[in-house]
Amino acid sequence: MARRKPWDVDDELWAVIEPLLPKVERRARHPGRKRHPDRLVFQGILFVLHTGIAWEHLPQELGFGSGMTCWRRLAEWTEVGVWPRLHETLLAKLRSADALDFALAAVDGSHVKSVKGGIKTGRSPVDRGRAGSKHHLITDATGIPLAVTLTGGNRNDVTQLIPLLQTVPPVRGKCGRPRRRPDAVLGDRGHDHDKYRRLVRVLGVKPLIARRGTEHGSGLGTRSRVVERAFAHPHWFRRLRIRWEIRDDIHEAFLILGCALICWRRLSQQVRDSALPL
Structure with missing residues (x-):
């Protein structure tokens, strides 16, 4: 086989x-190819x-x-917004299958080289000042991508903490209101800023963010490995390892589509393990 x-x-x-x-009707007159x-x-x-x-x-x-x-x-x-709706649909299916854990979310950022430049690029501090972009990802407690954003390579991770939380779609799949916010969000020392801690609390989310200068051993680093490992999945798609697109919306489309496919794989695995219909 x-x-x-x-x-x-x-x-x-x-x-x-x-x-x-979107449904595209073929013209009756002069339909073309x-x-x-x-x-x-x-x-x-x-x-x-x-x-x-x-x-x-x-x-x-x-x-x-x-x-x-x-x-x-x-x-x-x-x-027309197909990819965010696809991602939201698959997240709802995952929640319906009890495969999403909103008790804790984790956030992180990852640099990618930008070959042709374009909007949402900047001088990357990890690539000797060359043009680059940054992928910012928020996952649930098990590493399933909830939302992703794209910025220039010179943007600090902490600036995307609130946009990431706000980008998480309303996830249906259970009775009652859709779930949109995790109970707590985990971030490394790059997210250490009291202003953003206050903004996170305003959204009804508990910030678990490591402070600069503190000794290791708090346990936050162990749990933050979830999102670090999660970055390996979208970057498994070769088109996402380097930004080739000048148009930022096209690269973001690939990014969201990659996250949706990761959700589909997790859902398929969940279905195989539990013998539930898709």
Whole structure:
């Protein structure tokens, strides 16, 4: 039996994605060339995300359509907000399967090189001042990505603490109100600032942030490894290891899509372990 490629979209995943895509009616008069199937184009986008290949080098023989077709469809779907809604939908499914732990969230940032520059880039302090961007991630207690933001490489991690908490979508999946805030948020010494501790408390979240100059052994470092390990998952996608896109919205689209795929993998594993339907 042939092994499934990571960019192959199974029927279960497509059943989640397809309702989120905009419906494009073909014109009755002067219809032009038939639109390439959305499912194949989405697989082409996943191929670029997984392999990091340039759009113009997308293999035509795989049937995904041209690289420009896939790029245009990615931009079109990004503009109408498909990827945040996909991420939110999968988070709701995870919560319904009791796979989300909102008792504690962890935040961290990671630098990536920016080859072509663009908005949300800056002189990276970890790459000898070259242009770079920064991925900021917040996860639940088990490492599932709840939200992600993109900034310039010269932005301090603490500046994204509040935006990350505010970017977490309302997660449904249980009776009652959607869950949006964790009980507590964990951060390393890069998030040490009393002003932001106060702002976190205003949101109803308890800050667990290490202070600069304190001795090791508090136990916060052990728990913060959850988000550090979680960064290995989105950066497993080659397209996210280096920022190739000039347009920041396209790179953010890849970033959110990568987080959504991580949620899908965790959900599939949960379903296999518990024998529940997707």
